[in-house]
Amino acid sequence: MRQPLKKFGNAKQGSFAPIMAIGSIPLLLAVGLSVDYAAGVQTHSNMQNALDAATLSLTKFGKSVSDVDRQQYLQAAYAANGGKGAAVLGAVSFAADGTLSISTTARYAMPTNFMAIANVQNVPINVSSAILKPPTLVKATFNITKVSGWWNKTLTLYGTRINSPKAEKLMEATYVYNNFGSGKGYGTTTVKTPDKNGSLTNVVQQQKCTTQDYGSSPVPAGAIVEGKLGTICKFTVGAGTGAAIDVSQMQDLYLQMDVPNGQPSILKSNDPKTSDRLFLDVTYDRNGYATGTEVANGQIVDIFSVVPCGNTSNQAWEDGGSKTPGLANDADFFYSVTGKCDYSQRVSMTRLTH
Numbered sequence: 001m002r003q004p005l006k007k008f009g010n011a012k013q014g015s016f017a018p019i020m021a022i023g024s025i026p027l028l029l030a031v032g033l034s035v036d037y038a039a040g041v042q043t044h045s046n047m048q049n050a051l052d053a054a055t056l057s058l059t060k061f062g063k064s065v066s067d068v069d070r071q072q073y074l075q076a077a078y079a080a081n082g083g084k085g086a087a088v089l090g091a092v093s094f095a096a097d098g099t100l101s102i103s104t105t106a107r108y109a110m111p112t113n114f115m116a117i118a119n120v121q122n123v124p125i126n127v128s129s130a131i132l133k134p135p136t137l138v139k140a141t142f143n144i145t146k147v148s149g150w151w152n153k154t155l156t157l158y159g160t161r162i163n164s165p166k167a168e169k170l171m172e173a174t175y176v177y178n179n180f181g182s183g184k185g186y187g188t189t190t191v192k193t194p195d196k197n198g199s200l201t202n203v204v205q206q207q208k209c210t211t212q213d214y215g216s217s218p219v220p221a222g223a224i225v226e227g228k229l230g231t232i233c234k235f236t237v238g239a240g241t242g243a244a245i246d247v248s249q250m251q252d253l254y255l256q257m258d259v260p261n262g263q264p265s266i267l268k269s270n271d272p273k274t275s276d277r278l279f280l281d282v283t284y285d286r287n288g289y290a291t292g293t294e295v296a297n298g299q300i301v302d303i304f305s306v307v308p309c310g311n312t313s314n315q316a317w318e319d320g321g322s323k324t325p326g327l328a329n330d331a332d333f334f335y336s337v338t339g340k341c342d343y344s345q346r347v348s349m350t351r352l353t354h
């Protein structure tokens with residue numbers, strides 16, 4: 001009996017195991033902390049992305065939507081994007097010029113794994129988001145200035161509603177050559193807008209041009225003089241008022257000119273092959289000579305951008321009879337367009353400001 005006890009007392013095998021067990025606790029805590037920290041960083045990133053997406057989605061609601069409804073939609077969108085915890089709607093405000101600002105927050109108590117050994121059961125994660133959506137075009141008023149040419153043509157404003165794939169006619173300006181003029185042909189231009197059924201029956205503007213030989217007699221003020229001929233263009237309907245078009249529900253806008261005798265016969269502002277027929281920022285000298293910036297070939301024109309808020313832009317279209325690049329004064333369809341801007345539900349240049 002004395003011999004086995006002596007061997008046990010002198011034994012060294014396994015004596016290091018208890019020390020390792022005790023000494024490994026700080027190491028396990030350190031490893032666990034790094035694992036939980038990495039999980040927290042990833043969760044924070046996921047929550048931020050989900051909250052940003054959910055906050056941006058609130059811009060599709062109109063002014064009349066209640067904050068209660070916005071809150072419900074925010075939480076649903078946040079969860080759908082993988083956000084953890086609860087998203088909370090903060091301030092929602094519409095400035096006088098239509099600028100929308102929204103702030104949101106989200107909180108989540110992330111359960112820990114290894115840190116629970118140190119009695120840390122969860123880690124609070126907080127994220128915030130804020131957006132600023134500037135006002136955009138909600139109404140555009142087109143006012144015919146002068147139309148000329150030997151070719152009949154029609155200028156149409158098309159719009160595509162939010163969440164609708166089909167473009168619809170919002171305005172149509174039809175020009176018919178009436179054998180007036182010598183250097184340039186002139187005729188009658190009629191501008192129509194849709195009635196309550198969507199048919200283009202409302203005549204909101206009409207301009208008629210007539211020409212006569214005044215000989216040695218003084219040409220009336222405002223007449224377009226071509227040799228001995230004087231052409232006078234007068235409005236018989238809607239002088240100076242133009243066609244006011246509500247575009248607040250439109251996601252996309254484009255202008256199209258149909259010229260049956262032209263080459264090409266269809267010109268579009270959103271077609272990079274034909275948009276160079278459009279002149280922007282047209283100005284007139286005291287003699288009525290027009291100069292402007294011709295759209296470069298290969299570009300698509302954003303109507304929402306080229307119609308200024310609260311200001312008037314003069315524009316012109318070349319119907320295809322002259323080569324490009326060309327001169328604005330040689331264009332055929334002159335008009336002005338005035339924009340009114342406010343908050344709109346259309347997708348626009350919304351900025352994250354968090």
